[in-house]
Structure formats: structure tokens, C-alpha cells
Amino acid sequence: MEWDIAVNLRVTASFLGVSFGMKPDFRKCMIWLHTYSGLILGWLLYAIFVSGTLSYFNPEISQWMKPELNRGSHSSELVNQSIEYLQTHASDAERWRIYMPNERTQHWKVQWNTGRERHSQTLNIQDGSMIEVRDTKGGDFFRTFHYTLQLRGYGGRYIAGAAAMLMLVAVFSGIFTHRRFFRDFFTLRWNKFSKLLTDSHAIAGVITLPFCIMICTSALMIYITMYIPWGAEHYYKGGQRELNKYTIPALPKLDKNSEIAKKQIDFSVLQQKINQVWLGSDQIDTITIERPNREIGRIIVSRVKQQTLSNQAERLVFSSVTGQALPGYPNNSAVVNVRRVFYGLHEAQFAGTAMRWMFFILGAAASALIASGLFIWLNKRLNKTKKQHLGHLIVGRLNLTGILGLLLAILAYFQANRWLPIDIENRASVEIEVFFWAWLATLVHSLLRPIDKAWLEQLLAGAMLCFSLPIIDFSQDPSRLLGSFGQTNMIYLTFNVVIIVVGFIFLNIALKVRHRTNSVSGNALC
Amino acid sequence: MLIAFILQAIGLMSLSLSMDKHFKAIFNQPLNATIALTFKTIGWLLMMISLLLVVQMGVIFLLYWMALLSFGIIFIAISYCVINEIT
Secondary structure (H helix, E strand, O other): OHHHHHHHHHHHHHHHHHHHOOOOOHHHHHHHHHHHHHHHHHHHHHHHHHHHHHHOOHHHHHHHHOOOOOOOOOOOOHHHHHHHHHHHHOOOOOEEEEEOOOOOOOOEEEEEEEOOEEEEEEEOOOOOOEEOOOOOOOOHHHHHHHHHOOOOOOOHHHHHHHHHHHHHHHHHHHHHHOHHHHOOOOOOOOOOHHHHHHHHHHHHHHHHHHHHHHHHHHHHHHOHHHHOOHHHHHHOOOOHHHHHHHHOOOOOOOOOOOOEOOOOOOHHHHHHHHHHHOOOOOOEEEEEEEOOOEOOOEEEEEEOHHHOOOOOOOEEEEEOOOOOEOOOOOOOOHHHHHHHHHHHHHHOOOOOHHHHHHHHHHHHHHHHHHHHHHHHHHHHHHHHOOOOOHHHHHHHHHHHHHHHHHHHHHHHHHHHHHHOOOOOOOHHHHHHHHHHHHHHHHHHHHHHOOHHHHHHHHHHHHHHHHHHHHHHHHHHOHHHHHHHHHOOOHHHHHHHHHHHHHHHHHHHHHHHHHHHHHHOOOOOOO | OHHHHHHHHHHHHHHHHOOHHHHHHHHOOOOOHHHHHHHHHHHHHHHHHHHHHHHHHOHHHHHHHHHHHHHHHHHHHHHHHHHHHHO
8 A cells, every 4th residue: 555655646746747847657647637536526426417417307307206296288278377366366466477387397387476475386287276286396406416515505516616627637537547448449348347347437438528528518617607706706896796787688677666557468469479489389488477467567488498509598578568579688698698508508408308318328327437437446456455444445435325325315315205294394305304314324334334235235225215116106196107107198107117227227236246245255346 | 310320320330340359259350451441431431421411400410419429339339248248
């Protein structure tokens, strides 16, 4: 081990030597950089990539986690029904917003603001009646977790940004570290565990190279004014906030005390106008009505994002009294548009089902890339030395908790969604607490058990969690699953199928681990 | 669009065949320089043509092209793995 440190020191020295005009060994530097940027942030990056990958199916996961939602054919009457509902329940609100249901969300929601209070109500697609949906964050949890790490206000986004930057470093230095991958292109050897590890690491690296660069760059672009704030701070007194005020286009403010309107425009008139501009069916995503029932009121209609790479949807503005088209949002500057397109690329709202799955699989491959890298680090060192020391022990435990434990925690989150009583207080945050407690439990478990046993037990636990999930769902309310067969709700069915497939993968790996521990004594699995 | 992706797949295949290791796995004989060069040229040419076709179709298709490139590589890697296992 001392030898290892000595080498590291020498490499560090040569790395620093670049600036002194010494001749450093470039590749050694790159290997060192790749190894330690990967090791230090590997588990964090893995967690970010896994939860980020799940966010590609955010509405679908939310739909599964809110089984109260009804499916139905969306009629053109939905908007008028929503306005009717809002008129009876919130006629004096300052703003109404209608979230139109689509294939992915199946969620028809109206929202209104009075003063600082915000109310929302989910409506039944089939008959327009009110439905109570269980209190859950759904897929949004993964989405927020992957960039705030549940530490919003405590620098979570800075940590995630640093991780994205180091991922870029690891990706580029990886090209020099694994330079054999050009000779071994299209090669995968699965006879030997260590060969399989390096090969799959190299292949996953090659195929996700464009994806990783795109994801990490766009991730940095989303919060670019946070990560590089100096320009904004220099030119604007209020810093980023003021910069945003200048760059985000807004409509003129409406007068609060305008006169009450006698009648409002019927939305079907507007619908005809919209249909002429936005071709295709179901083009409306949300409708915002500002100052309803007032002379000055206006309607802002924003389009679904399937037609654009940008994350800024197209918007049309109308008067809510006369129905005339009002001047819309001012155009974005080119710089803002560039950021918007990066944002859109990151979120991939434009992607259809096939494209979405491609992104999902690439994200999973990138997670596998990080995980296999962490395995390689430990495997290489354990093969060299007979004696384990503390560092190996810690990395081994963290590999188990970080890689497998995270997946178990996600499954626990899904289980909690079904098990927790509907009417407890703060149900959504209790679900998230279950996620973190389950994750902690896997850490404790990995510390208490010998490493091979711990892997085996956690894999089996994961398989059990997977297989029991559809069964619990079915036993709680058979009509959900049967209904999704009847309505061919592919989203609900696919969720169950994917969970079962993941369960089989866990089981398969568990069998392999047991086989290895039986054939090789000692530390079989790094 | 389909044509572009078929061209891409064939291009990747012939690029992989221009490598000694994979040529041996399929034809069971060592690769000589001329054949390697032929495969390489054909491979790159087909990839270029498919890329040109895709660029004309629009940005979204370029994204598809990039994604399918990744899938093509992993597919070919796995099929060589299986071929080596059998022989």
C-alpha cells in the first residue's frame, strides 16, 4: 500500500509539474485523475444518474403512484368543464390554471390562487367529478432529488453541479485511461469477472460518451447563473435575480382593481383559433387565466412540448372577455434560447415513447458505467494485496450501499406508497423518509454482515421487494390491474413488467454471487 | 428513416469486420491488409451516407441516429460475444 501512495505522490507531482515545464507522463496523470475523480464522487454520481434516469418517466411513475386517477377519453369539453368548476368554487381568485390530462399523466387538475394561497383539485376525466388523490410526490421526488439531493437551501445544487463537472473530467480522462478500447472495440468477454468488468466499463463508456457529455453539459447550463454568478453580480445589483428579471420575458402586469366583466368568452371560440395555429390534436398543455371575471383578464395557452427541442413551450395570449389575440411574450434573446435548448435536451420532453426508452437505457448504461468503475477500483487493488485495509473495507461497504442499497431504497419508496395509510399527515414526506431510512438500513446491514453474505441478502431482499410489489398492488385493489388490461393502459402494465424484470435480474445476480462464494473462498465479490 | 438506420447498422458491421479479432471470429482466417481497408472504406462510407440522410430529415432524427449508434455498438459487441462462445 505504501508503494501505492508513493506512486500516487509521484504522479501528483508530475501532474503539478505540467505548469513548471517539466515533462510529465500525460497518461499517468490522466489515469490518476480518472481514478480519483471517479472514486470520490462515484457513489454520488451513481445516485444522481439513477434518479435522473428514472425522471425520464416522471409522469408515468407518478401515474402509477396515484392509482386513484381515472383514465378516459379526453373530450373537448374538459376546458369548459374546468372553467365551470372554477367559476362555482373560485370565482374571486386572482389566477386560474388548468392542467390538461395527457396520455402520460392522466392527470386533470385545476388550480387557483387567492392572495398567497394556492388551491388545487384533481377532477375525474370521465365525468368531471372531484377525486381525492393520495398525497405523494410521485416521480417528482426523483426529479428533485437528482439535482438538489434533498438539500435545497443547503447547497445541494452546488454539490450536484460539482458532480456534473467532475463527471465531465472523468469522461475525458477516461478516454486516455482506457486507450485500449479502440483496439478492443466491439469486444465483451464474460468468462472472467475482472475482464467482464473492464470490458463492460469500456463499452458502456464508449456508447454513453455522447450521452454523458450532453447530459453533464446541459446540467451545468441549466443553473449556469448559479455556477458562474460573477458576471451577473458585476453588472446587476440584485445579482442573479435581477438578471433573470431582464432575461425571462414577461407580460405586462395587470391592474388589480379593474372592472368586473359582464361575460367571459366561451373557450370553444378560442379553441378554433388555436387549432388554426397549432396543427394536430391535443396540443394544449396548460391554460392560465389571469384576473378571471374582470375586464382586463387574459388567457395564456401553452402548448405541449413534443414539437420543440427547447424547454420553453410555445404560448398564445388572448383576452378573456373579447377573445381577441393579445400581443404575446416578447422573444427570447439568442443566449436565453441556447440555454433553453440545453434545458430541453436534458429533460427530453420532446421525446416520443421510443426515444424516451432510448434515453432511459442510455441513462441506465451510464449508471452501469459508474458502478463498474467503482467495482474495478476495488477489484484491482484486492487482487494485488492479500491483506485488506480500512480503505478497501470502506469502499467495499459503500459500493454495496451506494449501488445496490440505492435501488433497494427506491423500491422501498414504491412499497411505502402502497403500504402507508392514505389519511396520515404529511404522507408525501413520510414516503421520502422511508426512502432514506431504507437506504441507511442497507448501510448498517452491510457493516454488520460479511461482505459476500451482505450482497447475497440484499440482492434477495431486492428481488422480494420487486416481486411483492405487483402482488400487493393487485391484492389492495384488483380493479387497478384488471382495469389497465381492459383499457390497455400500457403505462401501468409496463411499470409492473419492468419491476418484475428487475426482480429477475436481482435473482440472477444473487445466484451468480452464491456460485462465486461457493467456488472461491474469501472475498469473492470485491 | 429506416434506410438510414439499416445503412448505419451495415456500416458498423463492416467497420467491426475490419478489425483482426472480429474478422477471425466470423471467417476463421487472419485478416489481410486489403480486405481490412475495403471493409473500413465501406464502413465509413455507409456511415457517412446514413448521417447525410439523417441530417436532411431534421434535428430530432439526428438524436435518433446518435442513440441508435450506441445501441448498434452494444448489439454488435454482444453478438461477437455470443459467436465466440459458440465456436
